Amino acid sequence: MSNSFHLVVDNVDKRFNTKQGEFIAIRDVNLRVERGEFVALIGHSGCGKSTLLNLIAGLSDASSGVLVCGGREISGPGPDRGVVFQNHSLLPWLTCFNNVYLAVERVFGATEKKPQLTARTEAALKMVGLTHAMHKHPNEISGGMKQRVGIARALAIEPAVLLLDEPFGALDALTRAHLQDELLRIVAETKSTVVMVTHDVDEAVLLSDRIVMMTNGPAATIGEILDVDLPRPRDRLALAENTDYHHYRKAVVEFLYAKQKRAA
Amino acid sequence: MTATLTMNDLTREAQTSASTPAATASDASEIAATTTPSVVAPDAVVATVAHVQRNEKTQLAARRRREALAGFVQSVVPGLVGVLLFLLLWQALSQTVSQFPGPAKVWDSAVKLFSDPFYRKGPNDQGIGWNILASLQRVGIGFGLAALVGIPMGFMIGRFTYLNRMTAPIISILRPVSPLAWLPIGLMVFKAANPAAIWVIFICSIWPMIINTAVGVQRIPQDYLNVARVLNLSEWKVFTKILLPAVLPYMLTGVQLSIGVAWLVIVAAEMLTGGVGIGFWLWDEWNNLVMEHIIIAIFTIGIVGLLLERLLIAVANRFKFEQV
Numbered sequence: 182m183s184n185s186f187h188l189v190v191d192n193v194d195k196r197f198n199t200k201q202g203e204f205i206a207i208r209d210v211n212l213r214v215e216r217g218e219f220v221a222l223i224g225h226s227g228c229g230k231s232t233l234l235n236l237i238a239g240l241s242d243a244s245s246g247v248l249v250c251g252g253r254e255i256s257g258p259g260p261d262r263g264v265v266f267q268n269h270s271l272l273p274w275l276t277c278f279n280n281v282y283l284a285v286e287r288v289f290g291a292t293e294k295k296p297q298l299t300a301r302t303e304a305a306l307k308m309v310g311l312t313h314a315m316h317k318h319p320n321e322i323s324g325g326m327k328q329r330v331g332i333a334r335a336l337a338i339e340p341a342v343l344l345l346d347e348p349f350g351a352l353d354a355l356t357r358a359h360l361q362d363e364l365l366r367i368v369a370e371t372k373s374t375v376v377m378v379t380h381d382v383d384e385a386v387l388l389s390d391r392i393v394m395m396t397n398g399p400a401a402t403i404g405e406i407l408d409v410d411l412p413r414p415r416d417r418l419a420l421a422e423n424t425d426y427h428h429y430r431k432a433v434v435e436f437l438y439a440k441q442k443r444a445a
Numbered sequence: 446m447t448a449t450l451t452m453n454d455l456t457r458e459a460q461t462s463a464s465t466p467a468a469t470a471s472d473a474s475e476i477a478a479t480t481t482p483s484v485v486a487p488d489a490v491v492a493t494v495a496h497v498q499r500n501e502k503t504q505l506a507a508r509r510r511r512e513a514l515a516g517f518v519q520s521v522v523p524g525l526v527g528v529l530l531f532l533l534l535w536q537a538l539s540q541t542v543s544q545f546p547g548p549a550k551v552w553d554s555a556v557k558l559f560s561d562p563f564y565r566k567g568p569n570d571q572g573i574g575w576n577i578l579a580s581l582q583r584v585g586i587g588f589g590l591a592a593l594v595g596i597p598m599g600f601m602i603g604r605f606t607y608l609n610r611m612t613a614p615i616i617s618i619l620r621p622v623s624p625l626a627w628l629p630i631g632l633m634v635f636k637a638a639n640p641a642a643i644w645v646i647f648i649c650s651i652w653p654m655i656i657n658t659a660v661g662v663q664r665i666p667q668d669y670l671n672v673a674r675v676l677n678l679s680e681w682k683v684f685t686k687i688l689l690p691a692v693l694p695y696m697l698t699g700v701q702l703s704i705g706v707a708w709l710v711i712v713a714a715e716m717l718t719g720g721v722g723i724g725f726w727l728w729d730e731w732n733n734l735v736m737e738h739i740i741i742a743i744f745t746i747g748i749v750g751l752l753l754e755r756l757l758i759a760v761a762n763r764f765k766f767e768q769v
Contacts, residue, residue, distance in 0.1 A: 238675060258675045270668040274690040283686060287676050338676075 187374065188214040188237065188342050193246030195232050205400040206232045210246070212393060212403065214342070219368060219375045221385040223433065224395035224404075225441065230378045233395075234346050237376060238264050251341040260288045263335030267347040269327040271319040277330045278315045281305055281337050288338040305337035306330070308367055325356040332364070336371060343368075345377040349384070358417065361387060365415060382437070386429045387417060394436045404441060407432055546737045554737035555744075569729065571721055573741075577749060579721040583639070583714075584707045587646025591703060595651040596696060599658025600688070609659065616655065624649035624710040628717060638718035645714045650703035657702070661695025662688065697761035704757055708750045723749075 190212040197204045207229040214220050222230040235241045236248060239258040248255040250262060258264075271280050282302045289298055306315050309329035314322050319330070328348055335343055348364075349357040361384060368375055368388075379385050385392045389409055396404040409429050411420065420426040532548050539547035546554075562574030602609045627648045631641030669691060673683045715724030723746055730738035 240671060240674060257677075259677055260675075262675070264671075264675045266668060266671065268668060270672050272669060272672065272687065272690070275686070283678075283682070284676050287678055287682070 187216045187218075187251075188212070188376065189247075189249040190233070190237070191247045191249070193233075193236060193243045193248060195229070195236060195241070196244040206398060207395075207402060208400040209402050214374060214376060216374055217372050218391065219389045220377070221389040221392045222376065222378045222395060223380065223382070223385050223392055223437070224401065225397055225437065226380065228395045228398050229401040230395050231346055234344055234376065234378050237342070238262055238344050260284070260338045261341045262344055263338055263340035263342075264344045265328070265331045265335045265346065265348045267350050269319075269324075269331040271327055271330055271334075273319050276316050276318055277306065277311060277322070277333075278302055280319070280330055281334045284334045285337050301337055305333040308336065308370070309333045309363065323356075325352055325360055328352065328360060329363070332367070336367065336373070341374065343373045343375045345375065347378050347380065350380070357381075357384075362417065364388065365413075369414060382430055382433045385433060386411075386426060387415060387420065392429075392433055394433065394441075397441050405436055544734075544736055546740065551737045551740050555741050558738070558741060568721070573723075573726065573745065576721055576723045576726040577745065580711050580715065580723045581749070583642050583722065584646055584704070584711050587643040587711075588650050588704060588707045590643075591647045591651040591707075592654055592700065594647075595654035595699075595703075596658050599655040599696070599699070600662055600692070602655065603659035603662025603692075616652065620652045620656075624706075625713055625717065628714060632718075638720055642711065642714040642718045642722075645710060646707045649710050650707040653702035653706065654696070654699040657699025658692060658696045661692035664695070665691045693764045694761065697757070697764060701754065701757045701761060704753050705750070708746075708753055712746055 190210055193210045194208050195206045197206060210233060212220075222233060224230050232241075236243050237250070237255065239255050239262065242256075253261075255262075271277075272283070275283065282298065285298050285301045285305070289301065293301075303312070303315070306312055309332055311326060311329055311333065314326060319327055322330075328351075331348070349360050352360065365388060367373075375388075377385075377388065386409060392407040392409060393403055394405045394407065395401050407429060411423070411425060411429070536547050539545045539550075558573050562572040564572040565575065602612055624645050627645050628641055631644035632638070635641050635644065665688065669687050673687050678686070711722070712724035712727065715722040716728040719725050719728075723742060727739055727742035727746075730736075730742065
């Protein structure tokens with residue numbers, strides 16, 4: 182893997198055809214993500230942050246502009262981008278192990294034998310601390326654990342970019358904090374490149390290297406980009422006393438609630 | 446029914462729990478009485494405690510037995526009462542309507558009939574076992590063919606909107622047609638009674654399977670399909686790991702409905718086509734005016750139908766998954 186692995190979003194527009202005519206969801210979005218960087222997309226709901234993530238994932242196509250991942254233009258979904266969905270999207274008829282194995286087999290099945298695939302799957306589940314629940318079905322584990330399996334599934338395929346779509350949005354505050362800490366550790370361990378959609382200011386500041394703040398839709402675009410220059414490894418207790426942390430937090434809050442105040 | 450059951454359970458629970466503390470209280474005072482003289486050896490106290498514990502244990506066991514008995518009584522007795530009333534009504538009816546056989550007469554006849562279910566005396570006089578098996582075979586073939594055609598068709602219709610729109614008007618018109626209306630077409634095409642009967646089973650049991658499978662495919666959550674898309678799974682993997690498991694519960698509901706319809710229809714079809722089979726047998730016994738056998742046939746059809754349904758419910762439950 183060379184250093185050329187990064188993500189480029191160039192002059193991207195996304196328009197939808199609706200009954201009322203054309204609806205411009207996002208316009209003129211330009212973004213560059215370095216390898217190993219953690220970028221958060223934040224904005225009010227309906228600002229097109231999930232639309233942008235779906236474009237990067239390849240789940241929908243840009244109306245104009247170009248997206249490049251790892252030197253190749255994005256023309257559809259692919260296993261070079263691992264996606265963690267908000268509602269975990271585990272297949273309920275497969276065990277946690279088999280949910281991850283399905284992804285591992287797809288990506289490495291052509292070049293590796295079964296024991297290696299099994300080892301990869303087990304390693305991914307171990308990383309998210311789920312070795313004990315490996316052979317349980319999704320309905321037998323908690324919401325936080327399901328989301329861990331989702332993360333394990335996305336990471337097990339060793340994607341060039343990890344895409345997280347409000348991954349902790351459906352969890353309670355304590356579980357969310359716990360999983361954020363886990364994610365910090367995992368990202369540090371795997372040196373993953375991450376793009377994460379969130380609406381949680383603390384989450385954005387705690388986790389990311391850069392926070393991309395989006396203006397309100399329609400025709401949403403990137404309003405400001407904030408570099409979060411906090412030393413890693415980050416610790417939420419230490420950061421609570423950190424003045425820089427509060428400075429960054431204030432900047433995001435100001436953007437969201439003063440500059441991009443929602444009419445609703 | 447359920448409501449009254451729960452009410453009864455509650456009152457019973459209240460009664461037993463009210464009685465238990467009273468018993469323990471008296472046991473406690475007993476211990477107090479025995480231990481008051483300070484000279485009592487400690488092992489004697491232990492013995493008393495053990496005795497009390499044993500007492501409690503046997504009481505608990507007795508209580509459990511009582512509850513099990515009460516549960517049994519409450520679940521089975523109403524059914525028995527219903528059957529008894531039904532038999533009484535039937536007996537009364539048999540005494541007012543001439544030729545209508547009573548329960549006792551039918552029972553005697555059934556015992557005789559089922560003591561030799563597999564005899565053959567020519568094509569039109571075979572044991573009831575053969576008749577049942579002949580009907581089941583027709584249902585099996587017609588239903589099997591319907592599943593073979595209907596389930597893949599349901600998948601296609603569910604997966605491709607164009608095909609769905611294309612077939613929707615035809616299915617809507619043909620589905621409500623009474624099964625027996627298809628019989629003449631079967632007779633015309635196959636020029637024989639047996640394939641015509643199978644054809645009727647086929648055509649009337651295919652609709653629930655097509656429709657339920659198609660609905661199942663259409664209702665697959667987008668999340669699951671997104672997983673397939675982001676992983677770029679092969680069509681085969683999508684089918685075996687996502688489509689099939691997600692659709693299976695819907696499909697089995699269709700199969701369950703179909704087999705019910707098929708069993709309903711076979712009796713009617715056989716009455717018209719003749720040969721061997723429980724429906725034909727029923728009609729034949731009407732021509733012979735053996736009224737006991739007609740009633741036996743009705744019960745047999747009912748029981749076989751119930752068993753088929755139970756079997757499929759058991760199969761369907763095996764493949765259910767918990768939605769998360």
